[in-house]
Amino acid sequence: GQNIDQPTEMTATEGAIVQINCTYQTSGFNGLFWYQQHAGEAPTFLSYNVLDGLEEKGRFSSFLSRSKGYSYLLLKELQMKDSASYLCAVTDSNYQLIWGAGTKLIIKP
Amino acid sequence: DTAVSQTPKYLVTQMGNDKSIKCEQNLGHDTMYWYKQDSKKFLKIMFSYNNKELIINETVPNRFSPKSPDKAHLNLHINSLELGDSAVYFCASSPRVEVGEQYFGPGTRLTVT
Numbered sequence: 001g002q003n004i005d006q007p008t009e010m011t012a013t014e015g016a017i018v019q020i021n022c023t024y025q026t027s028g029f030n031g032l033f034w035y036q037q038h039a040g041e042a043p044t045f046l047s048y049n050v051l052d053g054l055e056e057k058g059r060f061s062s063f064l065s066r067s068k069g070y071s072y073l074l075l076k077e078l079q080m081k082d083s084a085s086y087l088c089a090v091t092d093s094n095y096q097l098i099w100g101a102g103t104k105l106i107i108k109p
Numbered sequence: 110d111t112a113v114s115q116t117p118k119y120l121v122t123q124m125g126n127d128k129s130i131k132c133e134q135n136l137g138h139d140t141m142y143w144y145k146q147d148s149k150k151f152l153k154i155m156f157s158y159n160n161k162e163l164i165i166n167e168t169v170p171n172r173f174s175p176k177s178p179d180k181a182h183l184n185l186h187i188n189s190l191e192l193g194d195s196a197v198y199f200c201a202s203s204p205r206v207e208v209g210e211q212y213f214g215p216g217t218r219l220t221v222t
Contacts, residue, residue, distance in 0.1 A: 031209050042199055042213035043152070085150060091209040096165060099152045 002026045004100035006088050011106045012078055020073045020086050020103045028093020034062050034073045035087040037102065043087055047073070075105075083107045112136050115200050115214035122190055123222055129186045130217045132200030140164075140206050141183040143175060144199040146216075152199070158183055159206050187219075195221045 004024045012018040024032070031050040035043040049055055049064035049071060061074040073086055088100040113134045122128055134141060142165075143155040156175045157165035163175070172188045183200060200214040 030207070033209050037150075042216050043211075044213070045210050048210060087152065089209065095207050095209070096157075097154070097209050097211065099154075101149070101151045104150075 002092060002098050004088055004090060004098055006086075006100045006103045008101070009104045009106065011108060012075075014078055014080060014107055014109050016078050017074065017076050018078060018105065020075075020088075020105065022071045022073070022088035022100060024069050024071070024088070024090045024098070024100075026090050026092045026098055029066060030091040030093065030095055032062075032064055032071050033089045033091070033097070034060075034071075035089065036084050037087060038084045046086075078107050080107050080109070113200060113202055113212050113214040115198075115217050117217060118215060119218050119220075121220045121222065124190055124192060126190050127186070127188045128190060128219070129184055130198055130200075130219075132183045132185070132214055134181055134200075134202040134212070134214075136202055136204075136212060138202040138204050138212070139180060140203045140208075141177065141180070142201040142203075142211065143183065143185050144201065145169075146197045146199060148196070156183075156185075157206075164206065190219075190221045192221050195219055 006022045034046040037043040047062040054063045059076045064071045085102040087102045140159045142157045158177045161177045174186045177183045197216045201211040203211045
């Protein structure tokens with residue numbers, strides 16, 4: 001079966017750095033996505049990785065290792081507005097997007 | 110300019126009723142989706158249409174019927190609503206099936222009483 005695992009909840013302090021991990025087992029791989037979802041709102045696209053390595057976009061970075069079936073989202077200089085759920089999703093061989101259950105990130109002052 | 114819009118935003122109805130949710134995207138995308146997000150926040154794909162043709166039809170009750178009159182619209186009709194149908198329903202679109210970056214509508218919060 002297809003499976004995506006990520007921690008259910010994480011807590012971090014304002015101004016700090018947090019890393020949210022995602023491991024996946026899918027039938028084929030055509031890219032990995034990270035989405036952010038604030039409470040009561042729709043998911044919004046954050047990042048896309050299809051090759052191994054680190055993609056940096058401002059305070060957010062995403063890393064991919066295809067051989068390990070592993071990705072992480074790194075958030076730097078945390079702000080209160082970063083409190084949200086972070087969803088990992090993988091496109092399989094049929095280009096179907098398989099979603100993780102999301103990691104709820106709580107930022108404390 | 111709203112990229113993906115859904116109506117209504119909130120829907121409260123009684124068991125046994127039939128209701129529809131409408132979705133429109135003005136991005137010129139070929140592919141549209143319906144997702145259900147339950148109280149545990151897990152996002153579950155229900156249907157996917159590519160250029161008005163059904164390409165993904167996950168295991169959902171046949172009380173749920175999608176309809177795509179054109180590639181900019183994907184509506185969801187639900188018959189004989191049940192308590193377990195209460196959830197947030199998101200419409201989304203992507204440029205093509207092969208492109209996983211999806212743009213989501215604001216969601217429709219359905220409450221069945």
